[in-house]
């Protein structure tokens with residue numbers, strides 16, 4: 001495993017000199033050489049807009065763009081590539097569903113269930129919808145160990161429940177929610193309820209199959225998956241997507257336009273108005289190829305080893321409380337340090353070349369629930385090795401010394 005580990009790090013130009021122990025992958029991941037060079041290559045060797053030109057460059061770009069759609073479908077185990085929609089990020093994917101499906105198929109008084117661990121991206125779009133049409137947002141509470149309270153969730157279901165939108169793995173705690181349990185309970189209660197899974201943090205750590213997670217919508221974002229910023233994915237079932245009105249209007253999403261009436265394309269073009277993020281799609285394709293060539297199971301195994309090591313080392317330090325310590329989780333360690341403010345700790349870490357995130361992690365309601373202002377969050381990626389963890393622990397001890 002050691003050989004594999006150092007090999008991964010060498011694939012990432014920004015990490016090669018070892019100056020920074022980068023422990024903020026849950027916010028955004030570093031980019032492998034292959035992603036940088038795939039985007040660079042296109043810009044140097046024949047870039048053009050897609051779906052329009054009859055000349056070679058445009059046709060090649062169209063082909064490359066559509067190939068990535070097929071690649072994404074395979075990556076999340078979906079047969080029908082028309083069900084893959086390219087968006088800007090997870091945030092846009094969720095807003096699309098809220099504004100298109102929600103505004104069309106929900107009405108005042110209808111209920112949506114989310115949870116206390118949601119990222120703001122899975123809270124605010126539903127609040128916008130609530131303010132627009134009067135839906136009711138219900139929230140699944142969590143235990144002190146940051147696990148979903150499943151009996152409270154079951155009690156929230158009602159005949160007014162139309163939608164459930166839940167994070168698969170929390171970015172603030174790393175706790176893995178048992179999506180099959182959540183989905184099974186909803187399906188048994190009422191098979192008509194639509195379910196969205198926010199896979200922003202799960203798709204980067206483990207194999208994901210839409211045959212296994214029986215949801216209606218799945219979203220993720222490219223920049224956490226070692227791809228570029230500006231590209232995200234929405235997966236939805238074809239019949240559901242085709243029943244939804246477009247989210248934005250413009251070029252490429254239409255069959256015909258007159259001043260009186262416009263006929264829209266079917267999915268996916270229906271939801272990809274305007275010139276899409278062509279270069280970013282190519283970059284995402286390169287990232288997915290890189291991951292699948294290594295094998296997601298190899299990455300999962302490597303990360304499990306680093307996660308276990310990090311937890312063991314953190315457990316040896318007094319005065320640290322790790323959120324969700326005893327839950328089933330991935331390598332996201334969100335902790336508080338007795339007597340220290342997270343931003344003071346992060347400043348000391350920065351001087352020691354250890355990059356972590358501090359604050360509420362776009363999960364203010366979760367922080368309120370846990371009665372804390374924020375945490376220090378160290379999160380691992382496929383390139384993280386034991387040396388990074390050792391540097392974290394050294395920095396932690398130093399911060400304790402200085403802030404005591």
Ligand SMILES: Cc1ncc(COP(=O)(O)O)c(C=O)c1O
Pocket residue numbers: 026027089090091092119121122167169170171198200201221362
């Ligand atoms: C669980 C989760 N959902 C949604 C998002 C939003 O992702 P983006 O900002 O790329 O839209 C994030 C990003 O931190 C996240 O961790």
